[in-house]
Amino acid sequence: MYLSLVNLSKTFQARGGIKEVKAVIDVNLEIEKGELVTLLGPSGCGKTTTLRMIAGFEFPSEGQIILDGMEINSLPPHKRDMSMVFQSYAIFPHLNVFENIAYGLNVQHLSKKEITTRADKVLELVHLEGYGQRAPTQLSGGQQQRVALARALIMEPKVLLMDEPLSNLDAKLREEMRTEIRRIQKEMNITSVYVTHDQIEAMTLSDRIVVMNLGKIEQVGSPLEMYRFPNSRFVADFIGRANFVAATVLEQSGNDLTITALGKTLTLKNVRRQFARQESVTLIVRPEMVRIKKDGELFSGTVRRAAYLGDVIEYDVEIGGELITGIETDPYVMEMFPEGLAVSIGFAEGCIQVLPAAK
């Protein structure tokens, strides 16, 4: 365990008309060396506050932060040997690119030669060779972002913290940059904590994802774990899209669960949890797990919406009053079912996650 958060909580005191706010509640997390962990969640879920506590900008109300075996709660930010990339980049406007990147090394009074060598190396790493003398105002958003990244990386920190660094970029740039960030992080093997509300970013970059909601951790796991085995509706809905189908358990034998849903009975495979007879459950059916054919499947329904998106064809089909979203991924299928057509729908029985209805 390289970085541990133990029972971490943060309550913002009531001040001048604003009520007390419990921003982070009892967060426990173990991060391995070299791992990139993403804190993912909607606005106000506590992810940024958690990150800021790790950085030292907020003081935990309770709990400890332990880095490399040492508790660092009372260490001020400038002594923590961490780096941070801010959402607004926070480039120093009065310094040029080189001076910005070299800032942290100048604080340590390193020799000019060493600073220049390291700065040149890191400029190359972020593909900004030759930009050293530019002023920040002459840089595009993406370039500023890379300067911010370079400035953080040159410190060779124990932990790299990133607070929604891509949210101010346009979609294409965001795509490029997130693969870049992942590449660099893996190359330098820096332990990283990444904060975002964009689940695609999280899925692309992370070794593990931590989904947070209302100050608490909902679930921690690899992208696959989170996507295929969400343990709550919140997580299932936050990462990827999901159809929530109400069902009742008939019986379970081993990992095979027989349920009734939407008026039909089917047996699901690979169900990890154990359920009781007659228990109400929710099926998490991802759109790609829905087969929509002319006929031959279990359920009957009607097409309510069809959209050709290029890589997939997306359908909303109504089965007994419920609207289910499904997608056709087979590239050989080029014909789109029209609205109003009666179709036959099946589920990929071995892929569906089942949760108790209450969750």
Added chain:
Amino acid sequence: MQEISSLPEGQPKGLNNLRRRIREFSLIGRDPVLSISLIFSGIFIFVFVIFPLYRSIVGGFFNSDGAWDVTYFARYFDNYYGPGLRRAFTDTMLMGLMTATAGTLVGFIFAYAIVRCNIPGKKYVHWLALVPTVSPPFALALSMILLFGRSGLISNKLLGIEFVQGANDIYGLDGLVIVQTITFFSVSYLILRAMLERLNPAMEEAAASLGAGRFYLFRTVTLPLLIPGLAGSFLLLFVESLADLGNPLFIAGNKMVLSAQIFLAVIGEYNYQKASALSFVLIVPTLIIFLIQRYYVNRRTYISVTGKPAGSQIQEKDPLIRWTVNSIAYLIIAFIILLYLTIVYGSFSTAWGVNFAPTLRHWEMTVTRGVEAILDTTFLSAISTPVAAILGMVIAWLVVRKKFTGKDMLDFSSNLGGAVPGTILGIGFVMAFNKPPIALAIGIYTLLAIFFVQIVGKKVSDRIIMLIFGTAIGVALTRVESVMMYYILGGTFILIGLMLLIIQRKVFKPTVAIALGVYLMANNWADAIGKPIASYSRTLPRGFFSNAIFQFSDYIKVLIQPTPALLAIILIFAGALLLQGTKGRVWQITLGIMALAIPCALSFTGVPYAMVGGAYIIMAAFIVRSLPASVRSGVASLQQIDPSIEEASNILGADAQYTFRKVTLPLILPALLAGLIFSFTRHMTSLSAIIFLISAKWRIVTASILSEWEQGGVSIAAAYSTVIIVIVLIAIFLLNLLINRLFKGRGSVDMSQGF
């Protein structure tokens, strides 16, 4: 985020609060420079704002024997004094209301003309609208009297109106309100201009697209959004009008207003109790309005005044409205120019009202007789300026970037110094620093000594030893004769420097210590340095240079002989910084005792904080008056810096000091320099706060103007006024040049923050 209003169980609320407060302070305490900033600001505000105000306000309730006595308050309700006092009160309020209304109106016209009517010559109109802020407080009253008075150029010579006192003269409330309106409308103009510029045009465009006609739109969209600015400016002008001393003294005629009553109670009757009682009556409406302004108006502002102006401005399309507004603005500008030209010409005319032929006679007198006041004022203003600007920035930084208990109090009190009428502050200074209580010195020394030993000593026992021995030696030293004492103190510091050199082998700290030691010793050489200069000046023919050089010898004394108690504060901080991190317990204790004894001796030598009659009290008054402007300008510029920038610096390994030096300071430098301009201007044109603090040794020009006027020296008064205006304009020009050269347009300066 979950919002609940109860804490986790088992935690008593009070204890949690206390722990939080302690932690906030310990976060600051870890950084010595930060702690020093906080403590110094706190002490300064307490000693020079809160304490004097307290004495001033409370003084009205106690007579000279110290007994409770509300005579002067009771008089408001009796039959003899009552009517007159009550009339003065109502007249004061009436004056305030009229000035506030008229001033806001004129300010709005100017703002509208510049922002929306595209008035030709915009730049000049802007600067001319600001000229009244750089002129002495009664320059315009003087000018009005020259033009419209009994022997006024316009009223008498041109129009031939016969002077009937009370009926058709410029004296009285009407003239006073006119003068005050012109004097103060600039503030309103700046506030309203800033608001208009930041009004998002999209809102008005949306209203127009919904079918709102022009007047309807103005009434239902524009005006409501401007109300915080209008209200703010109204309240501000009301307070400025009430606080105004100079104009009423010149032009109020038979009408008596509170500020003048206070002045007369001191200068005429030497009755501080009465003056304090009247101050209390004056300060109540002032404080109420100040609070309304801060907590009601500012909260309701929907336009962000710290943001950038909206890109494009809606322009007034109706030519009738446009040219009406512009014409009024031009007329007022012309009037202002006329007023100032009159002052200048008045200084050159032989005998205003009788003989208008130009002469240099008055200027000769000004330059010879008046040079002392002019130089004194400029010197003291100049020295106070960097202190005010830096202190303002420090307080602004503490208020914006740090969280600690009492932060709001610090912010509020620093603004108080400029918000209360100057006369009240002036009286407070006299009452506080004539015979200050020893408790003040003891309290401050104790606080600083504890701070000092916390930094220098590591163990509690060491700290107690340092405290006891340092204080004992210091107090013992106060018994030593003054000259000897300063040699001992200076010598001790030099010794500290040498010892530091031995221990640490680094040059910087020992050099500083030795320099301080020499400075302390120099206290004894002030005469030795000053006398030759004074003698030399006496050999010169009597004139400008002889006076100037003689004054110069006094200035050297001011710089070398600061008030001991104030020097003590600086030395404790210096000592803490020098000895911080000294290794070796024995060294810590020894040097600690030595470094503590020196400021201790200085804190208690003579009568601590008895400053009336000296230069330092005038400088303190200057700083207190201009501090709010520096703080507000600092706050505005700091708020424009993304806090992430300072956090970025922190996480890259820089502590608060390094961050401030390398990141924050370069970014706020334009505002800091602008603050210098505001401060210097405010100092040069101060009257009400320092009128009671001048002495035979230290003269202030604004007071000289008053006395010349009272003796009938109209032209000399005009000459003095011109001198102040010219000096201030030169300073503004030079500083502006400096800013433009250094920053080439980077970093805009929000002028409205100067108020």
